[in-house]
Amino acid sequence: MTSTLSSAINRKQRPSAGKVVVGIILIGYATISLTPLLIMFLNSFRKTSDLLKNPLGMEWPISFDAYAVAWNSANFSSYFMNSIVVTVGSVLLSTAVAVPAAYAISRVRTKAMSVTEVVFLSGLMLPVHLAVLPTFYLLDSMGLVDTLLGLIFVYAASSIPFSIFVLTAFFRQLPEELEEAAQLDGAGPFQRFFLVMMPLVKPAIATVIVFRFVPVWNDFLYPLVLLRSSDNFTLPVGLSMFFGEYSTNWSALFAGLVIATVPLIILFLVATKQIIAGLTAGMSK
Amino acid sequence: MVHANQVTSTPARRSSTSNRSRKTGRAMSRTAALTFVLPAAVLFGVFTLYPMLAAFGYSFFSWNGTARGDFALLSNYVDLFTKAPYIEQLPRAFGHNILLFVGAIVGQNTIGLGLAYLLHRLKTGRQLFQTLYTMPYLVSAVVVGYLWTLLLSPTFGPLNSFFAAIGLEDLSRPWLGDPSTALWVVILVAGWQWVGFPILLYGAALGGIPAELDEAASIDGATARQSFFAITLPLLVPAITTVSVLAFIYSMEAFALPYSFGGSTGSPAGSTDVLSLMFYRVAFDSGSSNGIGMSSAIATLMFIFIFGIAMLATVVMRRRENRIK
Numbered sequence: 274m275t276s277t278l279s280s281a282i283n284r285k286q287r288p289s290a291g292k293v294v295v296g297i298i299l300i301g302y303a304t305i306s307l308t309p310l311l312i313m314f315l316n317s318f319r320k321t322s323d324l325l326k327n328p329l330g331m332e333w334p335i336s337f338d339a340y341a342v343a344w345n346s347a348n349f350s351s352y353f354m355n356s357i358v359v360t361v362g363s364v365l366l367s368t369a370v371a372v373p374a375a376y377a378i379s380r381v382r383t384k385a386m387s388v389t390e391v392v393f394l395s396g397l398m399l400p401v402h403l404a405v406l407p408t409f410y411l412l413d414s415m416g417l418v419d420t421l422l423g424l425i426f427v428y429a430a431s432s433i434p435f436s437i438f439v440l441t442a443f444f445r446q447l448p449e450e451l452e453e454a455a456q457l458d459g460a461g462p463f464q465r466f467f468l469v470m471m472p473l474v475k476p477a478i479a480t481v482i483v484f485r486f487v488p489v490w491n492d493f494l495y496p497l498v499l500l501r502s503s504d505n506f507t508l509p510v511g512l513s514m515f516f517g518e519y520s521t522n523w524s525a526l527f528a529g530l531v532i533a534t535v536p537l538i539i540l541f542l543v544a545t546k547q548i549i550a551g552l553t554a555g556m557s558k
Numbered sequence: 559m560v561h562a563n564q565v566t567s568t569p570a571r572r573s574s575t576s577n578r579s580r581k582t583g584r585a586m587s588r589t590a591a592l593t594f595v596l597p598a599a600v601l602f603g604v605f606t607l608y609p610m611l612a613a614f615g616y617s618f619f620s621w622n623g624t625a626r627g628d629f630a631l632l633s634n635y636v637d638l639f640t641k642a643p644y645i646e647q648l649p650r651a652f653g654h655n656i657l658l659f660v661g662a663i664v665g666q667n668t669i670g671l672g673l674a675y676l677l678h679r680l681k682t683g684r685q686l687f688q689t690l691y692t693m694p695y696l697v698s699a700v701v702v703g704y705l706w707t708l709l710l711s712p713t714f715g716p717l718n719s720f721f722a723a724i725g726l727e728d729l730s731r732p733w734l735g736d737p738s739t740a741l742w743v744v745i746l747v748a749g750w751q752w753v754g755f756p757i758l759l760y761g762a763a764l765g766g767i768p769a770e771l772d773e774a775a776s777i778d779g780a781t782a783r784q785s786f787f788a789i790t791l792p793l794l795v796p797a798i799t800t801v802s803v804l805a806f807i808y809s810m811e812a813f814a815l816p817y818s819f820g821g822s823t824g825s826p827a828g829s830t831d832v833l834s835l836m837f838y839r840v841a842f843d844s845g846s847s848n849g850i851g852m853s854s855a856i857a858t859l860m861f862i863f864i865f866g867i868a869m870l871a872t873v874v875m876r877r878r879e880n881r882i883k
Contacts, residue, residue, distance in 0.1 A: 295680070299687055302669075303687060310705075312716055328716045329716055369597075398864070403613065403811070403837065403861060407613050426605050429605075434602075487696055492814075534698070541692070541696055553761075
């Protein structure tokens with residue numbers, strides 16, 4: 274206890290000393306957090322021979338050879354487009370179906386509806402991707418194996434639990450009087466939904482769209498199993514093939530990693546608010 | 559500070575307690591409700607629920623390639639715990655998942671909680687640091703795995719050169735080539751990647767604690783340390799549970815990160831093997847004719863274990879919270 278006391282006194286006498294220590298810790302951890310990513314960026318602009326000669330160096334002028342190799346020779350242009358199509362398609366599809374479902378769940382208080390909600394939300398805790406084998410046979414029976422559309426359906430379905438979780442909580446905060454007033458004015462259920470409620474839940478919709486982008490963009494197991502031809506690969510699977518084929522062209526490997534990462538970094542910087550809201554959505558319950 | 563509580567704080571007012579029947583929300587007819595729920599229910603039912611139930615069903619049959627054979631009740635499960643190679647691989651992989659979980663939970667509740675606490679008391683720059691700390695969490699596990707493989711490379715890896723540059727050559731080693739260090743690399747890298755999440759979540763939880771509590775305590779003469787342990791920490795227990803449950807789920811189903819370090823076999827020498835990799839091998843790489851039956855048995859056990867523990871922890875937590883209220 275005496276040590277606590279003396280440190281408290283110390284802190285009072287020299288408030289700046291404590292702040293300096295806190296600053297060193299915070300900046301120190303930021304360094305640990307970012308240095309690997311920074312090295313990834315820097316090394317992607319170097320040549321493999323330079324990486325070998327001087328692992329910690331940086332040459333001038335910077336070289337774009339690595340990107341030319343990854344983007345053109347190694348098919349990253351098509352991986353990139355496939356990732357965009359799959360991610361955007363599935364996030365839009367899951368949001369389109371989750372918004373009305375969350376609205377109904379928040380407004381109808383029957384036993385059947387609570388069961389529906391529980392079933393949807395159970396998806397938050399289930400390792401759904403372990404059902405990848407039956408998923409494969411399901412898509413096979415629909416002729417959707419090795420198609421981007423099949424992957425879009427699978428991701429859209431797996432995004433539903435989180436989207437419904439966030440959107441239901443949001444709808445529940447909106448007063449029902451709004452809809453009742455619209456109803457008195459003669460608006461039907463669909464008009465009330467599209468004209469009255471949709472504009473009010475825009476922030477929650479933004480959170481859901483932006484936040485689901487991240488896990489879908491990054492996912493690896495589904496495309497690894499459900500896609501066959503390299504023309505259809507998304508970035509994570511494309512990367513794993515690339516690392517096998519180009520294992521000695523190190524700078525190209527770094528460039529490949531950067532290509533797979535940059536869209537997320539940009540998304541995070543322009544939509545920090547939505548990403549953080551999505552990450553901490555569990556706290557609203 | 560922006561966090562999930564914006565969900566609870568932005569919309570103007572809660573619906574006032576009205577005298578209408580609370581049961582059937584008058585605003586919506588049954589047909590309308592069904593129309594609203596149906597598309598999501600169909601999509602979720604077909605592409606998520608059905609495959610999970612099917613995996614469960616697959617596990618009770620013996621399979622011959624892709625042809626379903628006889629109903630086998632629990633024989634796949636029995637084989638999992640009695641026959642080679644499952645009997646050697648299953649406990650080893652499970653042990654690695656547990657180590658991954660222990661590493662995650664220790665890191666998140668010391669470094670993660672500590673940083674969140676320091677950031678919470680910071681007046682300016684909080685969001686900047688949060689953004690920087692969260693960056694690795696958003697990067698694909700595949701990218702993280704391959705990136706660290708390159709960073710730790712024995713031939714040109716910057717880490718070994720860094721050790722050499724500061725005169726610590728003795729620390730240089732083929733980190734991922736040595737079975738005694740490879741798993742620790744996976745655990746540390748997972749910790750490095752995941753720590754951003756608890757920092758944000760604890761930040762949100764700390765923001766929800768009324769400042770008056772701390773002020774009252776300090777007027778009563780409590781030191782910062784005393785009020786942290788007596789006030790802040792108990793109020794953080796729900797957040798700590800959330801973080802721990804999610805760390806549990808993440809650690810138990812980890813696939814992309816170990817795969818990108820050691821491939822589907824968990825090299826070197828199975829030292830980075832985990833349950834999901836074992837599942838993947840048995841399903842797609844094993845050459846066993848009953849691969850579907852055996853891998854579905856592994857998947858079913860993982861479903862039950864992960865969902866069971868996660869639910870149990872959540873329910874116990876809720877009860878405690880309610881008792882306090």
